[in-house]
Amino acid sequence: MSQHSPDLPPELLPLAQMPWLKRLAARFFGHGLTRLRAQHRASWLHGQADGFRSGHAAGFDYGFGEGKAEGLEEGRQVLLIRDSRSTEHPPPKVDDLLFDDWRLPVTAELKKRVKADVARRLPTDEQPSSAQWKMIFSDTPTTSVIAGAGAGKSTTLVLRVVLLSQYLGFELDSMTVVTFTRESRKDFIEKLVAVFALWGRTISLKEARDLVRTFHSRLLPMVRSLPGFERLQAFETLSHRTGADDDDTQGNPFDLRINDAQRQQLNACYHKLYQRDERFRELIKPLSLHALQLKALERDHPDVQKRVAVTELAAQRDEALCDAIEDLWFRAGAWPIKGIEPKRQVFEINGSRFYCHGYSQSLDAWVMLGFDPRENSQLSRPGAKLSLRAEWAVKRTLFQAFSRKPLIWLDSYEDSKRVMTSLAGNASSGPGFDYRVKGELSSAPLLDCFVSAAGFIENLGLDVPDAVGKMCFAQDDPDRYFFEALSRFWRAFEDHLLDQSPPVMTYNRMFALFSEHSPENFKLLDDTLLRPLSHLMIDEFQDVSPQIVSWIRASLDEVRRRGPAMHVGRGAQRSSLLCVGDDWQSIYGWRGSSPSFFMGFDKQFPSPATTRVMLTENYRSHQYIIDAAEHIVRSAQSIPGKKAKASGKPRVPNPVTVLDRDDEGLARRLEEHYRNGDSILMLYRKSSDKSLMEKNISQIVNVDSSLPYPQRRLRQMTYHSAKGLQADAVFLLGDCQHLTRSPYKNQVYRMAGLGQKGDIEPYDTAQKDEVLRLAYVGITRAIQHCYWYVDSQEGQAVNAPKASDRIGAGKPFFLDHRRARG
Known part of the structure; x- marks a missing residue:
């Protein structure tokens, strides 16, 4: 049964739906009209109704289909636009910043008050410039200050401390000002005490010394807080003096000159290691031979060119020269040497015969005695035209240029004592010879070379044995023996120092204990040791080493991790870092420092916001x-x-x-x-x-x-x-x-x-x-x-x-x- 729209006018409704009487009348009149050949109203109505119904149905079906399609499309588009759901499930981002997102409460009103106080209390020629005020008032968690030579950074840094303490209420024990040397620390302390006095505040010398530190004096209490290390001493400040103040000995811990107390520990460790470690003994042998061996001289060297002409004459007098030299050594009690067989061996130099004085079986090398510099330089053989010293110098030059056999040339009686100690295996007084690592300007006692090389490697934040294991040297390069020996010695030396009573440790080892590689050690520290690093101000930052940068980052990370609980009831909250430096004044690369950390400050110390200040005025020079x-x-x-x-x-x-x-x-x-x-x-x-x-x-x-x-x-x-x-x-x-x-x-x-x-x-x-x-x-x-x-x-x-x-x-x-x- 077809469905009809209820919206049709009544006159167009189908006859079947009309009342019965109306339907009968409609039929009667319809037949009459038809006979008269007039309009057939019923048919017309039926046709009109059927046409309307069929047109409406067709239109409805078409319109509905089109409308439905368009509606679905529009609905689908709206759904796609509004539905931003992703099919992926990325994890939350990691917060790798070292600082909270906060600002110092430095208002315009406060700035005005501070400037007025400074204008009233400081002389005219000490009034800060606009750039210096920017440094003093920096409110971001990190601030880098590029301060050229003579930029007046010390006074500016003191005023920064005054702002934090006097105006913002930060406790002095929440801050640390870092200087690099004892002298710069002393100068800054004096200036700090004097400026605070202008604000009517007396800072005791102890308060000032606790605030102004070197990195090393701030680190030492951290290590001493660990169980068993309460009386720990630093190797770099080790001394036979008793009661030495650790702070007063911080001249320059990087610039290590070995004193008697330090050498005693080095020698004792060397002796024990030499006795028990066969491989270490094997490594020392080629090093000692290389160190004692006569160094070659190029044949076009001016001295060689001058003396090669008298080769034959020198050979004619050489046996007599050997006798005269041996007599001097014998009278000095320096010859013969235990472990060296007195034995004349013929060497041929450009067809002429020369002699040596002995042979060392353990070193597999011939030995030549020299003219001790303490002897009278005018001594000569009877009837000789040249002095013994001059004859010996000619022979030495010829051997340097033309002999390629292993040859130990002892230049002094002191050399003989050291060689004798080395050959006897009695290493209690150290190796007994000097060595020069390639790239160094001069030779030094072997153990001094160990200390210097290990210090450089560790200043770069590397472990000595790990670094040595990654090095590569030529087969005939004696440095490969040096660094393998260093690896064995340095690990043994660190253990030896810890066995002392009280224990001893190098500063680099201390920094490594609290670096980014050892975050678990920070959990052992009390808040009182970390709180002074909350607001850290560092001078001469261009001279920091990778090792120290790692310690700073790890310390700041721990300060942030501990959060508000660390600052309960205190005026100073959260943490900040202000670094002052000049990359043009970075001059300690030879000991492991690098200006790259200052030049890449933002990358090294990630922060929600940072302030960069450039102090370009020079108050010193024209x-x-x-x-x-x-x-x-x-x-x-x-x-x-x-x-x-x-x-x-x-x-x-x-x-x-x-x-x-x-x-x-x-x-x-x-x-x-x-x-x-x-x-x-x-x-x-x-x-x-x-x-x-x-x-x-x-x-x-x-x-x-x-x-x-x-x-x-x-x-x-x-x-x-x-x-x-x-x-x-x-x-x-x-x-x-x-x-x-x-x-x-x-x-x-x-x-x-x-x-x-x-x-x-x-x-x-x-x-x-x-x-x-x-x-x-x-x-x-x-x-x-x-x-x-x-x-x-x-x-x-x-x-x-x-x-x-x-x-x-x-x-x-x-x-x-x-x-x-x-």
Whole structure:
């Protein structure tokens, strides 16, 4: 049965649905109309109704179909747009930040009050610049401050402490200001006490010393809090003195010079290891042979060319020379040597016969006795034209150039004692010989070399045995024996130190205990040991090592992990880090430091927000000093956009004067400045240069050293030691030059991830930049005058990069008087 729409008008409803009487009447009238051939109303109505019904049905079906399709499509699109559900299930992100997302409550009103107080309490010439105020008021969790030479960073850092303590109510025991050396720490403490006094607050010396620390003095209490280490001593500060203050011994823990107490421990460990470890004994043998063996000399060396002409004459007198030399050694009680068989062996040099004095079976090497330097240099054989010393020098040169057999040449009676100890296996006094690792400038006692190499590796955050296991050396390279021996010795030495009473540990081992690789150790620390690291301010940050950076990151991570419970009832909450540095003054790469951590500060110390400040005003030097120093260092990799300007009233600029090495001329100029009342710094690269100069300026040295310390105006030191100092006139003696290549340091640099990707010599590359930075440090010590005395080309290593190569020709800030430059 078909369905009809209820919306049809009544007159169009089908007859079947009409009342019965109406249906009957409709039929009657319909038949009549049909007969009259008039309209058949019923048919018309039926047709109209059927047409409407069929059209409506068709339209309804079509419209419904189209509408339904369109509606479904629109509905599907709306559903797709609104349904953002993903079929994937990613995990939550990891919060790897070291700091909470917070800000110091430094309001505009507070800034105004602090500035007014500073203006009232500090002299006009000590008022902070706008950049310095930015550093003082930084409210972000991290702040990096690029502070060039003479930027006045110390006073600014003190005012930062004043802000945190006096105005924000932070407790002093929630902060640490880190300096690198004992001298810089002492200066900062004095300035801190003086500035706080201007605010009417008395800071005791103990409070100031607890606040201003070196990294090492902050670390030591952490380790001493561990069970069994309450009386732990640091190897670097080990001394026979009793009652030494750990804080006062923190001169420069990186610059380790072995003292008697330290050497005693080194020798004792060496003796025990030598006795029990067969492999260690096997490794020492080739090292001692290499160390004692006569070093080869190129045949085109001038000394060889000069002496090769008298080879035959030297051979004719050689047996008599051997007799005379042996007599001297015998009378000195240095010959014969136990373990060396007195035995003359013939050597042929260019067809001529020469003799040696003995043979060591244990070393499988022939032994030659030399002329002890303490003997009278004028001694000679009867009737001889040359002295014994001169005859011996000719023979030595010929053997260096033309003999390729293993040959031990003992230059002194002292050498014989050390060799005798070594051959006898009595290692209680140490190995008894010096060694030079490739890349080092000079040889040193073997155990000193061990300490130096291990320190460098550990400063880079590496474990010595692990690093050695990844090294690679040529088959005939004695350094491969050195580093295998170092690996065995260093592990044994660390154990030996811990066995002492009280126990002893190196600082690098302490840092490793609380590095990112040992987070579980932090759980053993009390809050009182970590709280001082909550608000950490570090000066000279460009000189940090990877080992220290790892300790800082791990400490800050633990401070954040402990959260609000660590700060209950305290004014100082959460944590912050402010680092001040100058990558152009990074000059300690040779001990494992790197400016890369400061240059990549944001990456090293991830934070929700950081403030970057650049202090470009120089309050020390005039513009020519600044420009000359920056011109030298400009090609070194550095933070971009650095350009300092002299602050204050313009001064008459004196160009940096560059001269050929002239010790007498330097002395005359230095004396002139001293008479004029100037303060003077004389900086040198080698200690031998200092000795040479003191002969020329001895009168001034004597006068100045007789004065009370505050009145002294002459200081002599190395370039490295001059960091942080200044003088009216600075005298630079010697060039800054990268002289060697260091295969082992290049390898461990790559292991530590330092240097550019693909650089196979990253350490040497870094050192080429560092010599430029060293010259920058030297020049920027000057307030008014700087004189640079450079060695002649003949006195310098060929093709070795040097800072003086960067002196700008024709630049107004350089006055180049060197003859070689015209």
